[in-house]
Amino acid sequence: MSRTTAIELAAALRRDLHRYSPGEKLPSSRDLVQQHQVSPVTVSRAIAALVAEGLVVSRPGAGVFRAGSRSTAAPAGDTSWQEVALSAEAGAPPVRSTDASGVLASLRLAPPEVIDLNSGYLHPSLQPERALAGALARAGRRPGAWSRPPLEGLPELRAWFARDIADGLTASDVLIAAGGQSALSAALRSLAPPGAPVLVESPTYPGILAIARAAGLRPVPVPMDADGLRTDLLAEAFAASGARLLVCQPLFQNPTGAVLAPERRLEVLRIARAAGAFVVEDDFARRLVHADAPALPAPLAADDPDGVVVHIRSLTKATSPNLRVAALAARGPALARLRAVQVVDAFFVPRPLQEAALELVAAPAWPQHLRALTAALRERRTALAGALTGLRPELMPAQLPYGGYQLWLRLPDALTPESVTAAALRAGVAVTAGGPYFTAEPPGPCLRLSYAYAESTDQLAEGARRLDRALAEAG
Template sequence: MHQSSSVDELANRLREELDRYSPGGKLPSSRALVERFRVSPVTVSRALAQLTAEGLVVTRPGAGAFRARPRAPLPRTGDTSWQEVALSADGAADLVPRTVDASGVTVCLAAPPPGVIEFNGGYPHPSLQPERAMAAALSRAGRRPGAWGRPPLDGLPELREWFARGIGDTVTAADVLISAGGQSALTTALRALAPPGAPVLVESPTYPGMLAIARAAGLRPVPVPVDADGVRPALLSDAFRATGARVFVCQPLFQNPTGSVLAADRRPEVLRIAREAGAFVVEDDFVRRLVHEDAGPLPRPLAADDADGVVVHVSSLTKATSPSLRVGALAARGPVLERLRAIQVVDTFFVPRPLQEAALELVGSPAWPRHLRRLSAELRARRDAMTAGLRLRLPGLALPHIPSGGYHLWLRLPDGTDEARLHAAALRAGVAFTPGRPYFSAEPPAVHIRLSFAAVASTDEIAEGLRRLRTACDEALGGSGAAETVRQTPAGL
């Protein structure tokens, strides 16, 4: 075996040879394995660690590695049917029954089967993540004085200051709490602002993860339609008046899933309407750092123009870095900040300090602006490749808006399309997309799908994925009128 052999290859060889040793028998020393397989000591160490994690090998400091003894038989499976009664009775007295349904979230988190092109991903492909910069930042962070100690409950002051500067000059570090990513921040915000059973106004369509948070907390999501310019102020005002809601959750910049940006003339209207209703606006500013290369100047966050403490601002580093760099921020003014702080401390204590230190190291390094510039260019190229491919292969899928930020496109399917049937056909053809139904808190006005162009490896993979999607449309729609619409109608791009 050559020096370049992988850890997996060595682990496989050792796994095949374990039968030579009796349970508890000692394996050759690390030095002997290095010499025999001609690999580095690090490779040997990692291969043994892999077998240890699988329960096949036991290591003893100073003594070596040994074949693990057989595990005891698993105990008899008990009867858990009683839990059906206990769990159903749990919310019997709730005004709005709590429903814990993660299906709308897991469709964006779960990796598709091998060979399936990932148009359903919720995060940029590893090739778009700053892996070397993050590794270097984590290494430096681990050596910082006090890096493994307890951080301030609100978060590291320097990191809070960095997030505050990104929101606007009207926000200070004292207004910011560090959170474990955007999802955690949204959970904290909804728990702080609305009691169980209360209505909460949401954009329609909107992010399924936020709907899941609301329903798990026993809240009642009430849809407010959006158009190409964001939420419609007249309908927002009507919804506040009709429901008595005290919270509105929105994504003013590159909204998920439509990609719309709240128009300049609507921004002060949204704040005014919420203030008059005595309500909070939760601003989920989730993809500000995923702007495309051809975008013009971005509007400021709503929080930057809010003098009265109406806005609770949520932002995160995760989308622009890695799913595992779960570092975000909550920003608010007034008494609500103390409530947010109290709930976050009760739920999570604090965000691990090494992760906060690593985030500081990353955003303060020369690699950070280089990464953002490269990401901006790559996202534009992939968006353009997907829109061009749709024109070519699926011209009948309506794409009313091409965003200049974010990582996906939102398409309307022809009337009469069976969303579930198309989704199944796409998986058989080797491509996964995100169905549109989970994005609506009530009955959807039409059938939609969301296609991610950032979770794939290249523009070539985008072209292949669209070819497979065309195959799926041909299979699922057959000779129907919807099929002819997909093939022949101009795309409206």
């Protein structure tokens, strides 16, 4: 086949549209493949471009038709489905690529003179440092603290995680992992072979995309809205891609902060069961709820007796980046797969760290820390959102998150996230560009702002002022 691109093919089809009357059917995709000697994916992308321009209308099962003339502008349509259509490329060979740029950006520490609205970890003033120090000291004195632990993890810690995740889980359903990122890596490599597609939320945490690509998987986006994952597009995404795995963050999703709506929770499980697929539930932010939040929904794992859900729960985000202790909960043969990958990767999580985690969650200081953290996160969210609302109200989301640690801002189309982040750094504030959170072309320019790592609410307000100056410079 020739090396004709989707852009070139779209231009050729655009030139030929005068040959068709409004409403007349265009040649089929198969005919276009043969006529222009291109791949089906190139045809799909070219047609999608013409649909987006309003030149043609695509009717699933019927074909593509020249659009009729309109005397008045029609309401803007919802083209979110194109993210799936443009990404579900069947038959692609497995390509392993390790692109850690998105992860490195979130881990990079800002210089002391720069206000950090980038990091996803708690500022040291929010970490339970005294409680952690005490837990580590007590753990070191436990009999056998330095002996080799069971490969699956300490039974007592596995049992605690089982109780913490959902009723009905037992210690035998849980494996201890070295943090949430390690757990995600084990889950994706256990549940999908190289070359397979994997459905991801769009936008999503860049670490998920990096893991998938490093494992030779093909991330396929499923769009989101204010109520979380678009379940009206999920079944189509499974069917179009052939995926047997979905990775999602139903609670305080990173980066949007969205919570999966109650009516969509069971729908996700129903659709996944029908597709014969697993759901990896990354419940990373459950301990980052804000003090003004309503009652939290139970995890998806609580409504799943059939082993569809592989649940990930970590202690890291609510404590310290150094307490890399997490749980993988699964049922059935999947658990054996997870265990095998874990053993090959790291043998086991160091026992002193597991013992320290047990000491921490059993101490009276643990619930005290969580209460203080929920109040502090609400205060920080309010401070940053309030400052931004006063300066740039047009950027603010319609609804503020009531958990997590970030705000997701939609920039004007005239700005690029890269120019804004560069201008922000010159102004003395570090923010995160939205591009790495998408696996396909972003629908628009976005920024993520974190309020977890700034020193104080005053610094958050100053960070908003510096960002305002950067936006003026970039615009």
